[in-house]
Amino acid sequence: MVSCSGFLEEKPKTFLSPSQYYTSENQIQAAVEGTYEGLSRLLGSDLEIATVRLFNLEYIVGNSYRPRSAGSQENQFLLLSGMDENNSILREMWRAVYFPVENCNSVIENVEATDIVNDATKNRYLGQVYFLRAYYYFMGVQLFGDIPLKIEPTRDLASVQIPKTPKADIYNQIVSDLQKAEASGLPWTDDGGYVTMGAVKTLLAKVYLAMAGYPLQAGNEYYQKAYETSKEIIESGQFLLFDNYRDLRNINNENRGEHIFMIQREAQNAGSPFHFGLMPYPEVPISVNPSFGGGMAPLKVFYDSYDDNDQRKAEQAFFYTKRPKSGDPSTIISLNTPYLNKYWDDEAEKTSKSGANIPIYRYADVLLMCAESKAMADGGTTSDAAAIDAYYAVHNRAFPGASRPSSVTSDQVLKERFLELCFEFHNWFDMLRTHKTYDPASKSIVDLIGYKAPNHEYPFKESDLIFPVPLREKELNPLLAE
Incomplete structure (x- = not known):
């Protein structure tokens, strides 16, 4: 290209620069809505289960398997068989951070500079984008550790090839963005699925909880911040636990009730791959469209670790072991192993397309963060009334009539998180920040390092807890190899 002179030079006729684009509120709103696209980057296609990269964050926990055969790249997560920097799934995870971040940087710069809308409207737009940039960076720093911090749009190669930033600085930027979102005047809830104050404060509580634990180990100050932030969400009165698990x-x-923030899907043009992707495989005639199945299922040892009177284990709550035959509901098909029911979409069985939203944050998560952070702040056990009430609300839904405890330990709460939030892509991040995990065989919380999960080839090592920077990214930016 450098040898070419003149004939490649052309005045663009269709390119729209940012200065030309942000000329109306409709354009500003469209740009802001574009920053949400990153939420679905790891979903892949609703036509091929191998493209659902998000499943790998559940595979690596070690309590699931893949009924449909997996390739070597998926097996690095499924079996914990050694992570290869050339694994393309890692690159998709990296791109799921930096493509959306670049978009957020551009929108923030241009919306901050506009005078087309009043300050209140501008702040609400910015609040959404600050939240999303924080969300993407939070995913990146947890998965990859020290990563480049870039909060301005790309203008030349000098702003692309930048070195890694210490993770503490990444966390500080995340908190700064969320504090700006807190001050932006967002509503607590929104039925349309936009970022809300509830989502902002939920993420902030998560960030504080992560900062308190590994790898920063900022300790009690941040456990207390996580407690106060999650308690603020509870005291807002804007959210509730659904009475029945099927209500989820x-x-x-x-986008209401227990659902604080969700990935928005639409059946025809932006379908969810989860319903059909989680079907049994090989083909079992329980679905109008079963051939896409086999993406992920719970190991029986994990399913069996739920007490028999735990309502989450009840048939078609979190799992199912039998289903009516598709087209012949009077015939019940029994399965020889449990399958995941959390993402079953009744409507998809009528239309053969799933448009069900995918939960990111729900109120049960907030309640358990409140209980865990206070237990940790108090030295591992707490008798704080608000923390106990928060834990008890989640536990009592699973065990109706259970007695309210007088105290609760952090391990009790962490176990409840593994049982309540399983297959919702939280457990791996909980493992990273606590260096603990749930052992379904003993039904107890154990130390992560040295623990061999049921589906893994070897016990966890410290080096397994940070994914390698993808090889292709290091080739594009040699500073990442340093």
Whole structure:
């Protein structure tokens, strides 16, 4: 290209620069909405289960398997068989951070500079984008550790090839962005699925909890911050636990009640791969469209670790072991192993397309963060009334009539998180920040390092807890190899 002179020079006729684009509120709103696209980057396609990269964050926990055969790259997560920097899944995870961040940087710069909308409207737009940039960076720093911090749009190669930033600085930037989002005037809830104050404060509580634990180990100050932030969400009175677990899958409950923030899907043009992707495989005639299945299922040892009177284990709550035959509901098909029911979409069985939203944050998560952070702040056990009430609300839904405890330990709460939030892509991040995990065989919380999960080839090592920077990214930016 450098040998070419003149004939490649052309005045662009269709390119729209940012200065030309942000000329109306409709354009500003469209740009802001574009920053949400990053939420679905790891979903892949609703036509091929191998492209659902998000599943790998559950595979690596070690309590699931893949009924449909996996390739070597998926097996590095499924079996914990050694992570290869050339694994393309890692690159997709990296791109799921930096493509959206670049978009957020551009929108923030241009919306901050506009005078087309009033300050209140501008702040609400910015609040959404600051939240999303924090969300993407939070995913990146947890998965990859020290990563480049870039908060301005790319203008030349000098702003692309930048070195890694210490993770503490990344966390400080995340907190700064979320504090700006807190001050932006966002509403607590929004039925349309936009970022809300509830989502902002939920993420902030998560960030504080992560900072308190590994790898920063900032300790009690941040456990207390996580407690106060999650308690603020509770005291807002804007959210509630659904009475029944099936309500979590009710399309009429999306973006409300227990659902604080969700990835928005639409059946025809932006479908969810989860319903059909989680079907049994090989083909079992329980679905109108079973051939896409085999993506992920719970190991039986994990399913069996739920007490028999735990309502989450009840048939078609979190799992199912039998289903009516598709087209012949009077015939019940029994399965020889449990399958995941959390993402079952009744509507998809009528239309052969799933448009069900995918939960990111729900209120049960907030309640358990409140209980865990206070238990940790108090030295591992707490008798704080708000923390106990928060834990008890989640536990009592699973065990109706259970007695309210007088105290609760951090390990009790962490176990409840593994049982309540399983297969919702939280458990791996909980393992990273606590260096603990749930052992389904003993039904107890154990130290992570040295623990061999049921589906893994070897016990966890410290080096397994940070994914390698993808080889292709190091080739593009040699500073990442340093």
